[in-house]
Amino acid sequence: MKLINNKRYTVLLVLGLLDIMIGLAEMLKIIPHSGTTTPGVSMMGAGIIILILGLYLSKTPESESMPDERTMKRDMKVQSTTFGIILAYVTVLLLMDVSWSSNSINMGDFFLIFSRPEDMSVLFSRYMSIIFVAIISVVALTFYYNKKGDLE
């Protein structure tokens, strides 16, 4: 049985392995200042998910995995719209930082429900929130444009 049918997705395999190695190095405290923010388990978990995804996609034949024209048009529209959303979000965050100078979003009592609020502030840092908004926008807009159809 051939392990890789489709070379397009080998980059995912490499990325997954790299993630797992970084996670391991983080856990074993090889990287300087490691373990201060994330335990490395999250990195390893992400690496394993990417590895499984890469293995699955690389086993599918090229003809099946190639996106058709409609999918490509939809993706372009979705991601260019997400670009606008992110740009607006970055601007709003910047204005917030000018008004209240802090590095994490002030969510008030929300952090009190966690036993270690200082760890959660890393998860809700400005950069993480931008990535989070981007992912949510891409998923929601893909769903919307799929449902809407007629991409012009």
Add this chain to the structure above:
Amino acid sequence: MKFRTDKYILIPISMAIGMVIAGILLSYLMPSFSGVGLIIAGTMLIVTGVYVATKPIEHFMPDERINKNTDKAGYHAFWIMASVVIILNLIDMFTSVSIEYKYAGHLIFIIGIFSLYTLRWYYNKKGGL
């Protein structure tokens, strides 16, 4: 010279005038807040609005090619901006260097805007999408 007075002109120009007034008021009321940015941005928007009002609306209707170019440029600009945010996040999380958002935010914004316009110019020049 004929000026258009439809809602596409009046709403942005009134918003721009509001920005200028808000800039002047905020400068007076809050000494720590600099309203110069608002005043300059409002003035630029008024000048742009007056220029746009002199042209017919058909002049600004994007055709299919321009729409495609903008979508393609926005698609690539999104990935460039996402990469910058991810790299900054990794540096912030995994190294001892703490990058404050109020400095990095400007960088992300400028990279996003410049990549969009540069890529749009490039795809317009390249053609054959």
